[in-house]
Amino acid sequence: MLPELQEKRGKPLEDRWNHWLNGFEPGSVVFCAFGTQFFLEKEQFQELCLGMELTGLPFLVAVKPPKGSSTTQEALPEGFEERVKGHCDIPQLADQVLTTRLLAEELEVSVKVQREDSGWFSKESLRDAVISVMDKDGEIGKLVRRNHRTLKETLVSPGLLSGYADKFVEVLENEVHNTKLC
Known part of the structure; x- marks a missing residue:
């Protein structure tokens, strides 16, 4: 989840995305992106998809096709599209502006997903991380939303x-002034 930095966008949202997003409550859609230079292995991509599915929340995953696949659709887990139809989408590309460390540790506007050895x-660790952020009454969810507001205001x-x-x-100017005095 990234904070919306602008109240109004210069470029209108495509009808497809506008229609899809308007089907959900504001602040209820989970956005996941790895950046355009990051390629998941097919197995890890499928674990990502299954973990997002386990949350039961609407989600948007923006990734490059996994290694060895020409499209994200061909790498999806079996039956995935039918099971999540209407509450997810997986576009092909997106850029991440800030690093995971900055977002999760410094600004505390997101959480890290726990990794295995x-x-x-795992799909379960992804599910747990997403649910912790999206839980409106949970400590982590409150912290992330509060920090989103603070970051946006700043x-x-x-x-x-x-x-x-x-x-x-x-x-x-001070450095130049101090250098002249020496």
Whole structure:
């Protein structure tokens, strides 16, 4: 789950996505993305799909086709599309803007999925992580939503970028001034 950073988008959402998203309560759809440079093994991709299915929540998974597959659809677990029809979608590409460490550990706007000794995650550990974030009454869910609000307020605050630029110029001027005094 990533916070929405803009109230209004410059580019309207495609009708397909708009119609699909409007079928769910606001804040109830889980978004999962690995970035365009990350390729899952087919078995791990299927574990991801099955874990998201186990949550029982609507979800959107944006990934590249797994290694050895030309499309995500051909790599889906058997019967998956029929079982989750209407409450999931798996587009082919998406970019992740922030790293997992930043999102989960520093900003606490997401959670890490626990991995097995093999380095892979299980469908159950994925389910548990998603449910912990989506639980409106749970401690983790409350923390993540509170941090989403805080991050959004910070990122959309007027003068954020110009404030950083002004501070950078101030530091440079001080360094130049201090260098001249030496």
